[in-house]
Amino acid sequence: MKNETLILVDNFDNALGEIEKMEAHKLGVLHRAFSVFILNSKNELLLQKRNIEKYHSGGLWTNTCCGHPRPDETVENAAFRRLFEEMGFDCSLKKHFDFIYKADFDNGLTEHEFDHVFIGYFDGIPLPNPIEVEDWKFVNYDWLINDVAMFPERYTIWFRICLEKLVENEIITTQLPTI
Numbered sequence: 001m002k003n004e005t006l007i008l009v010d011n012f013d014n015a016l017g018e019i020e021k022m023e024a025h026k027l028g029v030l031h032r033a034f035s036v037f038i039l040n041s042k043n044e045l046l047l048q049k050r051n052i053e054k055y056h057s058g059g060l061w062t063n064t065c066c067g068h069p070r071p072d073e074t075v076e077n078a079a080f081r082r083l084f085e086e087m088g089f090d091c092s093l094k095k096h097f098d099f100i101y102k103a104d105f106d107n108g109l110t111e112h113e114f115d116h117v118f119i120g121y122f123d124g125i126p127l128p129n130p131i132e133v134e135d136w137k138f139v140n141y142d143w144l145i146n147d148v149a150m151f152p153e154r155y156t157i158w159f160r161i162c163l164e165k166l167v168e169n170e171i172i173t174t175q176l177p178t179i
Contacts, residue, residue, distance in 0.1 A: 006031040006068050009114050011100065018071050025056070028102065028110030031068065034079045035162050036093065036118045038064040044138035046126065048087065050156070051134045056105045059134065062156040066115075075116045083120075087136070088127030093118040099165055103157040117162055 004021040009032050024031050038046040045064075052059040065086040069078035076093065084090050095118050102112040128136055139147075148155055148163060 004068065005071055007071055011114075013098070013114050021068070022055070025109040025111065028104070028112045030100065030102075030112045030114060032075065032116075033066065033068050033113035034075050034082075034116040034118060035066045035158060036064045036079050036083050036120065037162075037166070038083075038087075038091065038120050038122045040121065040123045040138055042138070044140055045144060046087075046122065046138050047136065047144075048128065048133045049135035051130070051132055054132075056107060056109050056111070057156045060156045061154055062159040063162065065132075066158065076118070079116070079118045086129055086132045088129065089122060089124060091120040091122045093120040097165065097169060099161070101158060101161050111158065113158070115158060115162065117165070 005018045006021050006024045008016040008019055008024070009030055010016055011030070013032065015032075019027075019029065019031065040046070047061050048064060049061050050058050065079075065082050067078060067082035067086075069075050073081070076095065079093055080090055083093070095116055098114060098116045100112075100114050102110065104110050126136055144163075145167070148160060152160055
C-alpha cells in the first residue's frame with residue numbers, strides 16, 4: 001500500500017487535520033471516506049470482491065468501490081476518481097446520505113469512517129484493476145439481501161452496514177432509485 005494521506009474529521013465531517021492512511025487505521029481515528037453503489041437498468045447492484053492482498057477485508061464482497069478523498073479534492077471528485085481507478089469506468093453519481101461506523105479487524109486495524117454514500121447507473125462491462133479487485137458481478141437485490149443475511153462473513157462490514165441503511169431509507173428497493 002502506497003503512502004496516502006487521509007482527512008481527519010469530527011462527527012459533523014469538519015476537517016481537523018491530516019494523517020497517514022496506515023496510521024489512521026492503527027489508531028482507529030475518525031476520517032473521511034466514501035462508498036459508491038452502481039446499479040444497472042435491471043436494478044442489479046454491481047459488487048466487487050476485494051483483492052485477497054488488501055490490507056484488510058481482502059477476498060470479501062463489497063459495494064462497487066470505496067475509498068478516501070485526498071486533502072485537495074472533494075468527496076464527489078474522489079468517488080469519481082476511485083470508481084475509474086478500481087472499476088475502469090465512470091458514470092454520473094449522486095450522494096444520498098452519510099453515516100459513521102467503527103469496526104475492528106482481526107489484524108489489529110480499525111476502520112472509523114465518516115462515510116459518504118453515492119449511487120450511480122452503468123450498463124456496461126467494468127474493466128477492474130486486478131490490484132484492487134479480484135472479481136465482480138451484478139446481483140439481484142432480493143438475492144443479495146438473502147445472501148448477506150445467510151453468509152455475512154462473505155461481505156465487508158461497511159457494506160453490510162450501508163446496505164441496511166439503503167434498505168431503511170428505501171433507496172434500493174425493487175423500484176429503481178432516483179438519482
